Amino acid sequence: MKQPYLMLWLLIPGPSAPENDIHVYLQPLIEELKELWEDGLQTYDASKNETLRMRAAVLWTISDFPTYANLSELSTKGKLACPSCNKDTCSLRLKHGKKEYVMHIEKNVCDNVIGTLLNIEGKPNNSLKARLDLQKMGIRRALHPMTNGKNKTYLPPACFTMSTKEKEALCNILKDVKVPDGFSSNISRRVNIRERKIAGLKSHDCHVLMQQLLPLAIRSSLPKKIFPPAFFDIVVHLPIHLADEARITGPVQYRWMYPIERYLLTLKSYVRNRSRVEGSIAEGYLVEECLIFCLRYLKGVESKLNRPPRNDEDGPCEIKEEFSMFSSTGRHIGDTKTCTLDRITIEQAHQYVLFNCQIQDLHRSRSEHLSEKLRWLADGPSTIATRYTGFLIKGFRFHTKEREQRRKTQNSGVVVTATIRSFSSTRDQNPIA
Known part of the structure; x- marks a missing residue:
């Protein structure tokens, strides 16, 4: 799903979408796809130096929700808004709340949740119309609109919205969050602490926010919240069918919207x-x-x-590859400083080399002529070492804490997964793998 392998087959003109007339524009493409499937096309295979009959088939389509209705000729509005449930869809039309939903599921759900929690102006989930729907349904009487002595409508505070302090705490957490390099964009730019709102999130920002950051940011302030009926629209219902789609179509990276969105941005440029x-x-x-x-x-x-990729390690490196255990040295970035190692660090470095070198049977050798590598191991490491503020190795980027103080990313942590079962003592009955 990379841009060099995406082809622009059709460009529909006009200031508005063709909607149900899209089949008129797709007819030439459909005819060519039928020809490729039924008759095939004689193609040369450069790897085998032979010709073959190439055929093509449509596996699935990637589109937003309104276009899905135009392509499949199914309803995505009203009582039968869910194409998967179809006639079994359980829906209720709200008299006062009228909304329109576009784009993809995860972004809509994220905008829906954040707009409801922060009570952002313009979001209809906690507006007067949403409260009137509660009043008409006869539920949640504590949230019904009230009229004071001056004939002004008053909306009681809801349990599903945050207080001013909770909003500021959430915005401060997202403003100061640091993620690994390449994990996501700079979400802190989308946070407005003064107005206590989050706006301008892209699709992948919503993905990271919903999957990783938001559950941690609101767990202390929102232990249990009940959302209004206006929150549970078709966009919130659609994630129920994601498991069935994954079971039928397989991995999601071949059918989600992220590469399509990036390609659309390229076309707009x-x-x-x-x-x-x-x-x-x-x-x-x-x-x-x-x-x-x-x-x-x-x-x-x-x-x-x-x-080369951004974290390419094949660049210039000043480390000499004397031992085979140091064959993958990586590449340093940033400033270079010379330092003197203390006794504990020297012993740790010496033990690491002895435990990981590939010279066999060193303790059994009785020869008077020792190899040069064996003399290096006996002498131990040098007390003078070179220190870097950043390092690239095996496609990963690592920084020192001092280097990260002026950055929005965090790459100073290292996690090592144990490959053997270890015991803290002879009485330990719960070994750690």
Whole structure:
């Protein structure tokens, strides 16, 4: 699902979506797919130096929820809003609450939860219309709208919203959060502590927030909350079917929206003339394809096809590979300083080398002629060492705590999983694996 392997087959013009008329634009594509499946196409296989009959099939489609209705010709609104449940959908139409839902499930659920908890203005889950729906249904009487002596409507505070202090605590936690390098974007930029709200989250930001950060940030302030009926819309219902979809279609990384969104951002960047959006995208796409085709025949030139990854360890390194145990040395980044090791550090380094070297039967050797490596092991490590503020090894990035003080990411922690069962003493009946 990377951009070099995505092809732009069709670009539908117009300021608005075609909705149910999308089949008119997809008809040429469908005819070509039928031809590829029924007749196939004679293709050359460069790896085997032979020709084969290539066939193609549509496994699934990736779209937002409204487009899903246009493609499948199923209803995604009203009483039968869930295509999976269909006629078995249990729904209730709220008289006062009227909403529209677009984009993907996880982002909508995240926006729904955050908007309800922080009581963000413009979110309908705790508005006057939502309270009127509670009053009409005859439930949650403590939350029904009230009228004071000045004929002004008053909304009693709800248990599913946070107090001012709880909102500030949540915003401060998300503002100061640090995640590993490459784990997510800088979510702290989306937090407004002064107005106590979170806005502008992307799809992957919502994924990280819902899966990792939000349960930890609100567990002390929201031990048990009951949301209003307006919260439980079709977007909150759809995650029930995610397990069935995973069982049918397999891993989610081949059918989620994240690579599609990134590709749509790339296509939008091609627009130079806003009055001719479709032409700008088509022209930019053709130029990109021509450049990629030419780059495949250029040798010794760095391009997007052969550019090393961000945490590449094959760069210049000053460490000499004398022992085979140090064959994967990595690459240092940042400032370099020389320091003198204390006695404990020297002993730890010496023991590590002795326990991990690949020279066999050192204690049984009685020869008077010792190898140079054996003399190095006997002499022990040097008291002078080189210290770095960052290091890249095996695709991972590690920083010192001093280096992370001025960064939004945290890469100073190292976790080692034990491969043997260890006992703290002879009385230990619960070994740690």
